[in-house]
Amino acid sequence: MSENKTEKSGGIVLVPTPIGNLGDITLRALEVLRNADRIACEDTRRSGVLLAHHGITGKSLVSLHEHNELRKAPELVTAAKAGEVIAFISDAGMPGISDPGYRLVQSCIEMEVPLEVLPGPSAVLTALIGSGLPCHAFRFGGFLSVKSGKRRTAMSTALESGETGIFFESPHRILSTLEILQDIDPNAKVCVARELTKKFETYHRGTPAEILEWFKTHSVKGEMVILMNKG
Template identity: 70%
Template sequence: MISFVPTPIGNRDDITLRAIEVLKTADRIACEDTRHSAPLLAHLGVTGKPLVSLHEHNETRRIPELLAAARLGENIAVISDAGMPGVSDPGYRLIQACLQEDLSYQVLPGPSAVLTALIGSGFPCHAFHFLGFLSVKKGKRLTAMQGALETEGTTLFFESPHRLTSTLEVLAAAHPEARCCVARELTKKFETYHRGTAAELLTHFQAHPPKGEIVFLIAGR
């Protein structure tokens, strides 16, 4: 059995009892970055497990190894650096391979930066859209954000703190009154939600350069 196990997005205690049990009973654990995951696993009391890396640069080579181990009866847990495996992280290709090979797998519920930011923003959550990371190209970023403004509900993006001010500049120049929220460092000590128009948030973050992991939300029509 291959199990896809969500891990905390910030606070290490945000993990389910079921997730801990699956990790403790796994024969091996596939991690996006073994160096990043090792301290978390130690914190959870998960020790003595073989850790293997599974990331975008080695998925093609690693997936057949994991499938072969699962066929032999191993219980394999798959985790990313934070949150749900497969959401802008490794996992999707492995699930596709399981489907093609008719191998059993399970997905555990758990922490999600997308849902946490959506609810915490106070923006409409009856309909929402998650579009991953915004493009590094300003033109494509503007197109994506204009699409969000024209869409019913709320649209969420991941954004780099180094690029957030530039993104707000692009949006504020075209749609200064667009309603936005910057959800930062979710579940961590310095978690913040900044809500306002694109122009207001641009002014704030020009004076206070952002740090940490960011979810950027735009309220649609």
């Protein structure tokens, strides 16, 4: 492990992981994962694929996800306080961003245990830069609600702010979301970024109607980021 505060006394390290392409991980992140006493994972099976790809085997893996984080985080922090170096990785991207990690960080702060956060991949920032929309000021709203009324409110607020709004959306709701967006502001500047860093990565840029027309004639899967700015 690199020379840092967790190496000497134990601690928790949040390690970002690739959002698609398994090669998108830093040398420092790999070093931390190789040298950690334990690796906490949102999904041990999914994380196992990443670890095996980079030749990291024989590690003690423990599950830490949204359903057990409240209970499990204090246990891991207690172990770190006793001297273990524990890395945490979510399924993809930066832990804590629409992923588990918040309660783990809070437990570290409350119990005064060393905490490190490594920089790395983020679908939010990747989509923002690739969208071509203004990136000097933006707001991230996480996953859009399954309820159309709440989606409308969230997108209206983002557009009225004058900042670029960023949300995660499901391919099952993208048509409905674009229809709502077209009704709110037909002149809005919109981008839908899909399958970021993967083989079939696409960026769809235009007005709500232009992008809606494309998605009406194409069946798509995969994770999506929708971005919008006042037209």
